[in-house]
Amino acid sequence: MESDFLTWLRHRLPAHATGPLGLTDDAALLELRSSDRVLVSADMLMDGVDFVVGQCDPLMIGRKALAVNLSDMAAMAAQPRAALVSLALPRQHGRPLAEAIFEGLLPLAEEYEVRLAGGDTNSWNGPLVIDITVIGEATDRGPLLRSRALPGDEILATGSFGGSILGRHFSFSPRVREALMLHRDFELHAAIDVSDGLALDLSRLAHESGCGAVLRTDQVPLSPAATQLADQNPAAGSALDHALSDGEDFELLIAATPSEVQRILASRPVSVPLARIGRLIEKQGLWQESAASEMKPLAPAGYLHQLDP
Amino acid sequence: MESDFLTWLRHRLPAHATGPLGLTDDAALLELRSSDRVLVSADMLMDGVDFVVGQCDPLMIGRKALAVNLSDMAAMAAQPRAALVSLALPRQHGRPLAEAIFEGLLPLAEEYEVRLAGGDTNSWNGPLVIDITVIGEATDRGPLLRSRALPGDEILATGSFGGSILGRHFSFSPRVREALMLHRDFELHAAIDVSDGLALDLSRLAHESGCGAVLRTDQVPLSPAATQLADQNPAAGSALDHALSDGEDFELLIAATPSEVQRILASRPVSVPLARIGRLIEKQGLWQESAASEMKPLAPAGYLHQLDP
Numbered sequence: 001m002e003s004d005f006l007t008w009l010r011h012r013l014p015a016h017a018t019g020p021l022g023l024t025d026d027a028a029l030l031e032l033r034s035s036d037r038v039l040v041s042a043d044m045l046m047d048g049v050d051f052v053v054g055q056c057d058p059l060m061i062g063r064k065a066l067a068v069n070l071s072d073m074a075a076m077a078a079q080p081r082a083a084l085v086s087l088a089l090p091r092q093h094g095r096p097l098a099e100a101i102f103e104g105l106l107p108l109a110e111e112y113e114v115r116l117a118g119g120d121t122n123s124w125n126g127p128l129v130i131d132i133t134v135i136g137e138a139t140d141r142g143p144l145l146r147s148r149a150l151p152g153d154e155i156l157a158t159g160s161f162g163g164s165i166l167g168r169h170f171s172f173s174p175r176v177r178e179a180l181m182l183h184r185d186f187e188l189h190a191a192i193d194v195s196d197g198l199a200l201d202l203s204r205l206a207h208e209s210g211c212g213a214v215l216r217t218d219q220v221p222l223s224p225a226a227t228q229l230a231d232q233n234p235a236a237g238s239a240l241d242h243a244l245s246d247g248e249d250f251e252l253l254i255a256a257t258p259s260e261v262q263r264i265l266a267s268r269p270v271s272v273p274l275a276r277i278g279r280l281i282e283k284q285g286l287w288q289e290s291a292a293s294e295m296k297p298l299a300p301a302g303y304l305h306q307l308d309p
Numbered sequence: 310m311e312s313d314f315l316t317w318l319r320h321r322l323p324a325h326a327t328g329p330l331g332l333t334d335d336a337a338l339l340e341l342r343s344s345d346r347v348l349v350s351a352d353m354l355m356d357g358v359d360f361v362v363g364q365c366d367p368l369m370i371g372r373k374a375l376a377v378n379l380s381d382m383a384a385m386a387a388q389p390r391a392a393l394v395s396l397a398l399p400r401q402h403g404r405p406l407a408e409a410i411f412e413g414l415l416p417l418a419e420e421y422e423v424r425l426a427g428g429d430t431n432s433w434n435g436p437l438v439i440d441i442t443v444i445g446e447a448t449d450r451g452p453l454l455r456s457r458a459l460p461g462d463e464i465l466a467t468g469s470f471g472g473s474i475l476g477r478h479f480s481f482s483p484r485v486r487e488a489l490m491l492h493r494d495f496e497l498h499a500a501i502d503v504s505d506g507l508a509l510d511l512s513r514l515a516h517e518s519g520c521g522a523v524l525r526t527d528q529v530p531l532s533p534a535a536t537q538l539a540d541q542n543p544a545a546g547s548a549l550d551h552a553l554s555d556g557e558d559f560e561l562l563i564a565a566t567p568s569e570v571q572r573i574l575a576s577r578p579v580s581v582p583l584a585r586i587g588r589l590i591e592k593q594g595l596w597q598e599s600a601a602s603e604m605k606p607l608a609p610a611g612y613l614h615q616l617d618p
Contacts, residue, residue, distance in 0.1 A: 025385065027348040027384070030349060035342055035347075036341070038344075040337050041393070042442060075335035075336070093617055119351050120351045122353050125357060126355065126356075133393055135347075145330065193335060308400055308401050308403055
């Protein structure tokens with residue numbers, strides 16, 4: 001803990017932005033509404049992997065660190081309640097970097113009604129690391145899981161995919177409100193957020209549900225950034241390739257029966273575009289098809305952290 | 310996320326060691342007993358600061374990362390329930406390091422009935438960083454805070470102080486059971502765990518309570534390691550100097566009325582040694598006195614992360 005910084009933070013945060021104990025104790029007290037619907041998740045971001053200090057606006061680094069965690073809560077259709085922010089700060093210029101990170105994440109915390117319940121601020125001779133834990137609560141319908149999709153379900157996607165590296169990996173809106181609204185008004189079976197790549201995360205949802213998935217490649221919404229990347233460097237893949245494997249879209253994939261998907265699309269309950277991009281089948285694996293092409297295997301491409309043995 | 314490693318971890322963990330969802334979703338569901346007594350804390354440990362990879366047993370690194378978090382729960386007299394473990398792993402030999410970290414913390418999690426509810430496993434070109442968030446629950450007496458000590462209270466300490474660098478910073482037992490037992494059977498006013506140094510953390514407890522503290526320097530229990538350090542290198546300070554400022558003792562300082570402290574000491578309710586090492590006074594600041602010396606100022610020495618402006 002760095003006392004000067006903590007003093008700054010305590011003064012910077014409005015009272016309603018922290019928990020009932022403020023930031024004064026060894027742990028923070030949460031104010032929750034339930035004991036059996038509490039959800040927790042953590043995401044760690046590192047300089048050189050998820051952002052580059054010196055090339056990126058540090059406010060956007062802070063914003064992203066919180067936003068990726070809120071996206072996990074969206075995937076479970078949970079209301080985020082509180083966040084803990086742990087920092088490993090480079091010694092040089094650590095203080096202004098820390099302040100900028102908090103200045104970047106505070107507006108998002110305010111927007112999503114997330115309290116800053118604490119964390120741990122450290123300095124070292126290494127690059128910046130931010131680890132945020134978010135505590136949230138499922139609604140009385142319970143959390144949406146990855147594992148409850150059924151063969152025959154269709155897959156609904158929010159937003160568009162690919163090319164987030166051009167900026168959207170910093171500026172995206174976690175789909176918390178959309179998930180809560182859809183989960184309240186419709187019968188959803190399962191969901192996941194696309195953090196590592198549309199193909200990879202879809203394959204995970206299918207795998208956890210014990211089934212396979214067929215992606216309608218001609219119905220995947222391509223982001224303008226995916227098209228831009230493909231135009232700039234055709235050798236690195238088509239816009240569709242980017243949409244399938246780029247990752248960090250932080251859109252939701254939702255599984256529901258075809259009739260329920262039809263009902264959702266007809267009622268347009270959220271302002272973000274929704275698209276039907278595939279279906280779940282009994283046959284394990286990840287598959288692709290289009291109006292022009294029959295079903296064939298699709299590689300679950302995406303971002304994986306490789307660990308050396 | 311690294312899928313191979315996650316698969317290893319899922320198989321390594323007995324079912325009762327994870328939450329109800331296992332480690333399969335974007336967030337973990339907790340099973341808590343209350344909604345208004347939930348406590349969270351996070352501690353981040355870094356290679357070169359809190360341990361040195363290559364010089365330290367990686368099992369002990371994992372153990373320490375969880376133990377320091379459990380110590381925060383002890384300071385609040387809370388029962389830890391679940392932990393999230395986030396890792397930034399060096400790419401080279403990251404996999405065996407990750408396994409050893411979990412092998413090191415699992416026995417402690419088992420001992421303290423803490424579920425592993427998830428986290429985030431990453432690799433990068435930087436040194437090892439471990440950030441653990443622990444979720445716990447206060448008893449129906451509520452959490453112990455830093456801020457409720459009163460002038461006239463005496464300060465009770467568990468264990469002994471100084472020289473933890475010789476090994477105890479890895480092997481210490483977080484005082485969870487002791488805190489729960491004392492908080493259940495006696496009227497405690499406030500508590501803090503000594504992570505950054507006895508003098509510094511005592512000054513924090515006093516400051517948060519709006520009073521000052523007088524340390525009885527002749528009554529501070531000196532650890533054998535503090536004496537050993539002083540013998541090895543007298544120029545680096547006496548055993549008492551080490552006890553006051555070394556940090557990472559992870560013992561508890563507890564404030565209670567003199568009569569309650571007397572009652573605790575007379576009944577010997579816990580097996581760890583307890584000592585009365587000072588008192589709280591109205592006059593702000595940190596002070597020292599002994600049988601041989603009158604009250605005079607004491608520097609709140611200890612470990613602080615310095616952030617450059």
